[in-house]
Amino acid sequence: MPATILIVDDEQDLVDMIKDALEDEGYRVLTATDGNGIFPLLKHQPDLIVLDIMMPGLDGIEVCRAIRETVACPILFLSARREVEDRIEGLTAGGDDYLTKPFSLRELKARIAAHLRREQRSALGKEMTVLRFGNLTIDLKQRKVHVRNREVPMTGKEFDILRFLALHPGQVFSREQIYEKIWGFGEGSSATVTEHIKKIRAKLAAAEPGLNPITTVWGIGYRWEK
Incomplete structure (x- = not known):
């Protein structure tokens, strides 16, 4: 159709x-x-x-x-x-x-x-339980992240952000959109998204230097790159 x-x-x-x-x-x-x-x-x-x-x-x-x-x-x-x-x-x-x-x-x-x-x-990703991007593996069911088969510890919100972006590769999301998706509406600041993404990037880079699938689209937000 x-x-x-x-x-x-x-x-x-x-x-x-x-x-x-x-x-x-x-x-x-x-x-x-x-x-x-x-x-x-x-x-x-x-x-x-x-x-x-x-x-x-x-x-x-x-x-x-x-x-x-x-x-x-x-x-x-x-x-x-x-x-x-x-x-x-x-x-x-x-x-x-x-x-x-x-x-x-x-x-x-x-x-x-x-x-x-x-x-x-x-839609296909929602039916999958594991996402793979090179040496990076995201287990959606067990909520675990691995780089070269070594687990990278993530907090609950860090994993939620990682999963959300990874399920929409190439799509740009503003801090506000990510905040509303992960935290919902209510009191709080979208600036916390920036801090969480910094921590996600640091953890992935520590596991594999140069690994950074989350890119910044200046003046707009963030995008997951394959």
Whole structure:
């Protein structure tokens, strides 16, 4: 069954262009031209949402926050805003990617395909009990980490962060997203994520010099590299 892509943008010409391009790739495409129009289309359970930020009425950030608790699929923001702060706001609101206008249709299609592949790998990973990345092994069931068959001790939260990132390779998560995923909502500071990742990196590097699968995406967050 082809993947279902939902496009939400108030520029009808742009929506039509993206729709034609994605249908040529074999995707099933749903469209809306304002923020409110997305809600009745969610019943179709899209595999990915392309969401414009700057729309009249309910904008893309507000839409993302409203649906993120019930919609698990990747959300790719489109926006004419190019500042780092705007990208951070979009990712913090629950977005998975951010593409600035004007953009290349080839790049948009490539990003959509990449996100869908990651979702497939993530679904497969949830069925797996052991993840392997070179000499690094993560036992999801026993909650143990090994490097070259030697156990690397991790605290509960360190393991949770490691598992979360490893199950979504290549995907960028802000500190706020990681904090909400691991600690949940409530009092606390996302700065603790930085400290935990420093400790994870130090432990992995001590087990094997140069081993650092968690990279920093400056101004945005962290990404697990294969």
